[in-house]
Amino acid sequence: MKKRNNGFLLASPALLGFLVFYFAPFLITCWYSVSFGIGKREFVGLVNYQELFENEMFLLAVKNTCRYMLVTVPVTLGAAVGLSVVLRHVARGVTFLRLSFLYPMIMPIASIVLAVQFFCGDSGFLNRMLTLxxxxxxxxxxxxxxxWILCILYFWRFIGYYVLIYFAKLQMIPxxxxxxxxxxxxxxxxxxxxxxxPLLIPAVLFTLVLSVMNAFRCYREAFLLGGNYPDDSIYLLQHFMNNNIRNLNYQKISAAAVSILAMLLLVSxxxxxxxRLVKRRRAYG
Known part of the structure; x- marks a missing residue:
């Protein structure tokens, strides 16, 4: 009993921080999503959600974000598995290759985007070659x-990190x-x-979660490439949230945040x- 109490005391700062900085703001967000007004708010039920799902920009942002994940996540993880298997059979230069895989993650986003603009911008290298x-x-x-430029940036930036994770797991196989x-x-x-x-599946599931999280963090690249209102093909959920924050449309932001969390929980x-179903079938043959 004493050990359990000590464990709870050690975890209490983290639990308190979670309650104050995450759980309490989330409850406030839930209230904002079903209310309307400034100061004294009035309960309006699901009206905010109805308006949200009738908003064309929100539907476009959801479509583009899902499309982006469906393209980048499977391709990046699949290529990372293949490269890690090949790397396992490489006899020389393994140390150099492992270090080089981390370079894209170290480079600043702004410099990467500047390089993309140099090649693909309106007066960039590619257009000059086409003009000639x-x-x-x-x-x-x-x-x-x-x-597709945004997808290539994701692939180039994160594939090396996933390769190192898979390679470390492969080294543990006798x-x-x-x-x-x-x-x-x-x-x-x-x-x-x-x-x-079969032995690589736990690492694949771990990197699957990481890759989805990293896909949600692609707003910096998309913003630097196209600004607040980019081309429709890269208008993502982060653009929608950021633009509504600037307009102080808290009820729409709150409804979108709760909806996104609900979708993630359903998918999870x-x-x-x-x-569990696959595991049970394997256990019982």
């Missing part, structure tokens, strides 16, 4: 191409597993399918249910 060949250039950062499988005639694909991939619950 007799073709007409375009402002790539204010067209639908901006979406080599005897592969030797034993080779004795029974298993090929490279069979080794990956029945040895590497569905993913956990699928995970």
């Amino acid at each position: 060949t007799g073709m007409q250039g375009t402002d790539w950062l204010h067209t639908s191409a901006a979406f 080599g005897e597993y592969y030797e034993y499988a080779a004795l029974y005639g298993a090929g490279e694909w069979q080794k990956f399918r029945f040895i590497t991939w 619950a569905a993913g956990y249910a699928v995970y």
